[in-house]
Amino acid sequence: MKRQLSRSRAISMSILQTTLFLLTLGTRMIPSSAQRNTKRGIAYLGNTHKSDNSLLLSSSSPLSWYYNWSPYPATEQIPLDSPLEFTPLVHGIDDAESSQTQHQIKSLPRSSMHILTFNEPDGDKDSGGSDIDPEDAARAYIEHIVPYHTSNSRGGRTWNISHPSVTRSPRGLDWLRQFNLSCYKIDEENGCPTDFIAAHWYGAFDGLASWLGTLDEFYNANRSDDTARLKIWITEMALPQANTHDTVNMMNQTLPYLEKLEYVEKYAWFGAFRTDDANEWTGDGVALFDDDGGLTKLGALYMGGEVNGFEEGDKGNAGTANLVKVNAGLLWVLAMFTMFVSSFW
Template identity: 35%
Template sequence: MRTTSTLAVAALATPLALAQDSSSKRGLCYVDTKDSSTDDAIWDGSDSDLTWYYNYESTPTSGIDGSKLQFVPMQWGAPSSNTDMTFYNNVKSLIDGGSNITYVLGFNEPDGCANGGSCVDAQTAAQTWIREIEPLKKEYGVKLGAPAVTGSPNGFVWLQNFFTACAGKCSADFIPVHWYGDFQGLASHIGQVNGTYPNMTMWVTEYAYPEGNLEDSQDFYNQSASYLDRLNYVTHYSYFGAFRSSVSNVGPNAAMLTQKGELTDIGAWYLGQEATGHKPKGGSHSGAGQVAKFAGWAAVVVGAMMFLA
């Protein structure tokens, strides 16, 4: 049973304090859903705190192309042909056309072969990187993000195998990190990654507390945002939740938008705004398949949480 106390009042005041914070680290992990065209204006508005975005693709999203958000292309998986240069050509075309492409991301959860992972073996990924990604650094000075493996132990093994297969020919500048779980797990995982790659900066490109109740989801957001802002070696982060609660595959309470497309408290805080009081609700999950295409590790974590409950 909860009782009103000085500590409780202080806890209630915390979200309002965080809402005033501004962070240039925050970006948009963009997921295309049936409502995206309606909701796109939310992310790049004048009152949005976001500075960059990625969409798991090598070309910008039309609804926010040319906005204040800097686009970060991604090589999601490996092409079927070992001579394919589509990713390199697309990014080169953007740069030659005047786009500010400072960073690129390489491979989304390549160690995952179900629930949205790109399922690429380390040797193939290394060959693709050397052919299509590494030249962007040599020719244009683009900074390169290492493959974004899952938060499982297999992720560490896959990434080590990748760098071994590269034989010194893959010069990644930063390590992207994915995590789905509680705050203690997030902090521990980030610490482990930093300990493994101490000379590289880090981006947290997917993270959320899946299938939690509203209070726990909000507590996770507030703790994690404050923590990531304090870490000097974490230069960018993007919360996984930029979609409506009715199509969320990480639970409705993790979403940044309600089923009606209104900002939830988490969504408002992430954009640097005050809490809205709008409560997210679930739905038929008719659009969750599209969201699940990207948050592969989230589905595994949710399944494990249900098994352990």
């Protein structure tokens, strides 16, 4: 009898140890929002490759947010309940005035907390800009964007809104000056209130550091001590038309700098696509994925490198997201079965 009891206990312990191992393994597979409390995100162009998206959403991914130049999330590629916060963009005045846009933004989940506005209004529409006169932008911003900031339609919560994101040129800075002057002509007391600054940069690291310093001085130099310093979101960033060596070198300089820079709150690389989907102006050196869906050297670096378990050539699994859900369910069933079996020993 003692021998039989001892054998039963051994079997029970073996089952229990196996279950605990599988539960631990399963926990590592399930994405955790706690792991994504980072600055890093992606400017997303709607990559339709499921394997690429599964890698971007994997549990080891450092990405915490994304946007796609519209108020409509890419739900076919990135589910609304994913760990990535979706940030809507009101691209131009027509979008700001649209009741459909307003309804769409109000329908977004509470995990979305920030709104980007007026994409490169100092640029022409052929290059992706919104081409808006500063005075017209100020009027539209006060009439259509500010209400998102002041309304309590989200159960007591309001949106955090950004000023328009201009190009990184002297023309962009001049546009911002005219925009702000126009804001205070329309509303002498409040101007165009904003919660954060959106910035774009295409070029080398030293130019990026200089542009960020310029924007920080423009917005924060004259703020009173009791007014919180406005943070910057870099919503587009890349080194266009450069070879792999130069682009990787630029990213190696940039990422640690942005992580340490207190007034930079978020940033996104322009290149969450495969090399054959890159446009002519940026060149394919900015892409995070190669033509076959493997991480480029740049992509592996942006995903955190070997520290996060990413190497050049790594590919995602098209069924990873579903497998995680299935495995979580199976692990729960296995745990219940183990408790049931153990009760008989």
